[in-house]
Amino acid sequence: MNQNTKQIINLTKKLIRFESTHDNFRTRKKIIEFVYQEFAECDVYVREIIYKNVPSLIITLQKTKNPKLFLNGHLDVVPAEKNDFCPGIIGHKLCGRGSGDMKTACAVMIEIMKYFSKVKEKPNIGLILTTDEEVGGENGIGYLLKKAGYSSNCAIIPDGGTGLDTVVMAEKGIMHIRVWARGISAHGSRPFLGDNAVEKLMKIYFQIKKEIPDIKKNQWKNSLNIGKISGGGAINKVPDYAEMFLDIRLANEKERKIVLQKIKKITDNFEVLVNGFYFEQDMKNKYIQDYKKTAEKEMGKKIKFIRETGASDARFFCEKNIPVILTKIDSGNIHGQDEWVDISQIEKFYNILKKFIISL
Ligand SMILES: [Zn+2]
Structure with missing residues (x-):
């Protein structure tokens, strides 16, 4: 395991310790402020927005509401037993509420933003983290895209599909x-x-x-x-x-x-x-095809386009005709006991994101 992956796991563990459930506004605010602090030393634009008791964080590398790419994730989780908020590693699995859905993926995206904040020519990208996906997303990403003027040419949401070798083309x-x-x-x-x-x-x-x-x-x-x-x-x-x-x-x-x-x-x-909103998109889109190629190279296998019964925040991007790369780090028992994420996939996802962003 490389240093970078270790750092992502450490950050994920910290995120899991926040009991950021729907009825816990103060903790959802605290987790957003915690991530805000993560960028204290970085040359980025950060904004915290609270709309109808939903704190969200927007980080961009350039001063814009409309970057080329928005990475998007949610830091809220569904309720769980107290000890589910104590992360643990068993073999290749990192366990705890939110490990699979989707604090590990958020940690990867935070580290990606930090990485690109330090390069010479910064890409025009941003990261949006919200705290209401589990209760519909209307006041988080819904508000930001529909009322607050945020948009992008394309989005990546690692919150759907069955693994890094899948990208979702439709959700009910x-x-x-x-x-x-x-x-x-x-x-x-x-x-x-x-x-x-x-x-x-x-x-x-x-x-x-x-x-x-x-x-x-x-x-x-x-x-x-x-x-x-x-x-x-x-x-x-x-x-x-x-x-x-x-x-x-x-x-x-x-x-x-x-x-x-x-x-x-x-x-x-x-x-x-x-x-x-029902979510369906044209998978021939250039961004999706470029991502597919990048991911296939990194994974050494074919990426499948799949349909999913569940819903996610992707539909808000779809409503605005923004193509979404909806994928997921391999994980299991989402919303159940012993939720886990496969830590061997973290580095792969990090590399895919990095290469895709460079190719933008
Ligand atoms: Zn989720």
Whole structure:
């Protein structure tokens, strides 16, 4: 392991120790300030922006909001047990919450920025780090790209795909909805006097499910998950209210309207909580092709273009027609216990980034 990789691992370990979850604003602010300090000695432009309780950091090598390339990552993580925030190394794996998603990749990008801040002719690149990807990204990268005037010709987000040998060409759209049903309460011994809201809601659910049936692992179709349901207060009472939260993933952007119409036919009692843009891009794009060539040379194998069911901040770039190189350092158990990243891939990713940036 070279000195550079050791430094990246050390930085990653420090980042993992921050419990930068959604409900922990102060820690998310602290991790952004920590990275700010990392650049204290560097000749770069750094800005911290807090929008709706979401701290973000923008580092550029030239004084611009529109560099050629933006590297982009998020420093927030999903909740975990206390000891998941204590990083550890087992064999070739660095473990801990955020190791795979995506503090190691952020550490690589921070070191890349430091490296290029010291070269004679600085490339026109930047790094954006946000802290709300896990809750939709709207006030982090969403705000910066849509309202704050930031953009670039191309972006790299190491937060998608299955490894460094993959680049994502499409991600499903998101629609999160809340559906509710009202009834009439009565004593549990006299259900004939009431109108059971839970029963009504269950019927609605199965009607929706008929429209969005279960799919198999590799089927590119709409999917439905009932993530949360509640209703009723006591076993001997007919409930007068019930609600459920549905996570619908869309196979393409047209499906959004179609699915909405289908649900409207079933019930009026629903609201859309989150709309996430469907992401698909033209992989013949010059930046993506150049990256592919660079990565293939470094990896010594073919890069595959894949489609992914999950969503990421890439969709905000896609909405602005900015090509995104969405890839990932090999990792596993993302969002689960014993999350890990393959440290043997760190150097490869660093080298790919370095060579790609030089070729820009
Ligand atoms: Zn992520």
